[in-house]
Amino acid sequence: MSFENIFGFPPAVTASAPGRVNLLGEHTDYNDGYVLPTAIPQKTTVSMRPNSGGEFVVHAADLASESRFEREAKPGDHFAAYVYGCIRGAMATGAEIPYLDIYVESDVPMGVGLSSSAALEVATLRALRELLKLDLDDVRIAQMAQRAEIDFAGVNCGIMDQMASSLADPKQMLFLDTRTLERRLVPRPPSTEVLVVDSGLSRSLATSAYNERRHECERASASLGVAALRDIGDVSRVESLDEPMRRRARHVVSENARVLRAVAGVDAREFGELMNASHASLRDDYEVSVPELDRLVELLQQQPDVYGARLTGAGFGGACVALCREGTAAGVGRDVVDQYGSKGRVLVPEATS
Numbered sequence: 001m002s003f004e005n006i007f008g009f010p011p012a013v014t015a016s017a018p019g020r021v022n023l024l025g026e027h028t029d030y031n032d033g034y035v036l037p038t039a040i041p042q043k044t045t046v047s048m049r050p051n052s053g054g055e056f057v058v059h060a061a062d063l064a065s066e067s068r069f070e071r072e073a074k075p076g077d078h079f080a081a082y083v084y085g086c087i088r089g090a091m092a093t094g095a096e097i098p099y100l101d102i103y104v105e106s107d108v109p110m111g112v113g114l115s116s117s118a119a120l121e122v123a124t125l126r127a128l129r130e131l132l133k134l135d136l137d138d139v140r141i142a143q144m145a146q147r148a149e150i151d152f153a154g155v156n157c158g159i160m161d162q163m164a165s166s167l168a169d170p171k172q173m174l175f176l177d178t179r180t181l182e183r184r185l186v187p188r189p190p191s192t193e194v195l196v197v198d199s200g201l202s203r204s205l206a207t208s209a210y211n212e213r214r215h216e217c218e219r220a221s222a223s224l225g226v227a228a229l230r231d232i233g234d235v236s237r238v239e240s241l242d243e244p245m246r247r248r249a250r251h252v253v254s255e256n257a258r259v260l261r262a263v264a265g266v267d268a269r270e271f272g273e274l275m276n277a278s279h280a281s282l283r284d285d286y287e288v289s290v291p292e293l294d295r296l297v298e299l300l301q302q303q304p305d306v307y308g309a310r311l312t313g314a315g316f317g318g319a320c321v322a323l324c325r326e327g328t329a330a331g332v333g334r335d336v337v338d339q340y341g342s343k344g345r346v347l348v349p350e351a352t353s
Contacts, residue, residue, distance in 0.1 A: 003047040003103040006059050011047035011103065015126035017119045018043045019108035020164035021196050021321050021348065022312050023173060024278055025259045027286060029158030031217050031252045032179035032228035034259040036186075037164040038172065038194060040348050044106035044119035046083075046127045050098040058083050061105040071097070074152060079104075082117055085148025086124040095132050102127075109347050112198050113313020117153065118161035121145035139181060142166040156211065175263045179230060189268035192307065193349065194321060195329040197300070197336060200343025201292045201317035209288060210314050217252060220245040229253060244287075251285035272308025272323050276301060279310035288315025296320045296344065299336045306332060319347060 003011045018039040025035030051057065058080045059066045067080035071091070075084055083102060091097050102124075108116040125141045128134060136144070142162040149155045149162075159178050168174040172185040188194070220241055221228050229252040232238065238249035258274045266274070279297050283289040289297075293311045300309035300322045309322035324332050333346035 001061055003049070003101075006103060007049065007051075007057075007101045009049060011101075012049040013127050013130040014045060014047040015123050015130055016043040016045040017122035017126060017165045018168070018170070019114040019116055019119045020161060020168060021114055021194065021319070022160065022164075023194070023321060023323070024262055024274060025160070025255060026278060026282055026310075026312070027213060027217075027288070027314075028230070028252055028255050028259070029160040029178040030156075030214055031221075032230035033252060033256045034230075035160045035164075035176050035178060036173050036259050036262060037160060037168060037176075038174065038188070039164060039168040039170045040108070040114060040194075040196065041170050042106075042108045042114075042348075044104065044108050044116065044123045046120070046123040047103045048100045048127050048131060050131075051101045052099070054099060056084075056087065056100050056102065058102045058104065061103065062107075078153070079120075081153045082120050082148060083124050085152030086121055086128065086145065088152065089144040089148050090125070090128045090132070090134065093134065093136075095128075095134055097128070097132070109198065109319075111203060111318070112347065113203065113311075113318035114196070114347065115161040115165060117149060117155070118145060118165040121148050122162060122165040138166045139163070155207070156214065173263075175259070179228070186263055189266065189271050189307075189323070191326040192268050192271075192323050193326050193329045195300075195306075195324050195333050195346070196312070196319050196321050196348035197296060197333055197340075198319045198345045198347050199292045199296050199317060199340075200345065201290065203314060203317035207314075209316055213248060213286065213288070216245055216248045220249040224249070230256060247285040247287075251281045254281055254285075268307045268323065268325075272306070275308030275310045275321075275323060282311055282315060286315075290316055292343075293317070293320060296336070296340055299339050300332070303332050303336065 067077040069075040145162040305328035337344040
């Protein structure tokens with residue numbers, strides 16, 4: 001199917017945005033910390049054209065679903081709430097938004113921690129920017145996308161996903177200070193490539209646990225007398241906290257240190273060691289891993305062509321990411337999925353059924 005098949009006319013504009021995978025810096029963005037994501041090859045594409053029908057029509061090709069709504073009425077379909085949030089954000093800039101036919105297609109895997117929602121938001125805002133000639137740079141696009149997710153999809157997310165989708169590319173890493181939004185693209189260690197493997201386990205607890213961890217971090221910050229855990233540079237300072245705040249804070253402080261060490265310049269071996277340490281911290285201190293993720297990470301870490309591996313995303317299911325020797329990721333992925341079992345699948349470098 002295509003826009004023209006659904007609506008009978010070609011689109012006026014088309015824009016895309018990639019998903020992302022986070023290499024280091026997990027659960028640090030809402031603590032004003034540092035993150036190190038990279039874009040993945042898979043993208044979400046949004047096409048649109050003004051209509052005269054008196055309502056917005058959003059057709060999601062991959063969901064075989066269509067939603068219709070007006071300017072002041074949030075749609076009941078969850079996927080359409082992200083689009084609606086972007087439209088409302090553009091309206092808040094003073095732009096006059098006509099009613100639109102919108103067609104969405106995506107090969108960003110959903111529900112595995114690769115930011116399919118951020119890709120949808122950024123692609124929608126890019127299409128609106130082109131259609132209406134809006135004066136929005138890529139950082140503003142990311143900020144508007146984050147607000148759309150918080151205010152209209154009900155996810156109290158940090159800024160990392162949207163910044164990565166708006167600013168990153170698959171060949172480099174985006175080093176981002178989530179407090180100041182200072183950022184720069186940095187190369188991966190030479191002769192490496194990224195592998196992402198889906199555990200096949202739904203992230204059913206991720207939202208509730210995410211909110212709980214965020215609250216624990218806020219309590220830890222208050223106890224330490226700082227605005228956010230990003231302001232703690234010496235990990236020994238968290239040892240005075242009660243449990244579980246001590247372990248939650250220890251993860252965030254040590255994870256920030258791992259990101260800063262990585263961008264200071266390390267080889268593939270040390271970068272992999274940082275990824276392995278990150279997973280251990282997410283498993284033991286932040287407690288967002290599960291046996292399936294631990295098993296998948298263990299299988300990845302045992303591969304001779306893997307430098308390091310960890311869960312990626314909120315945890316409690318979803319995907320794992322590994323840094324591999326260049327030219328080996330596809331083969332490593334197949335071998336690991338064979339050992340892991342039928343629920344696993346390689347998502348990057350190449351999605352498989």
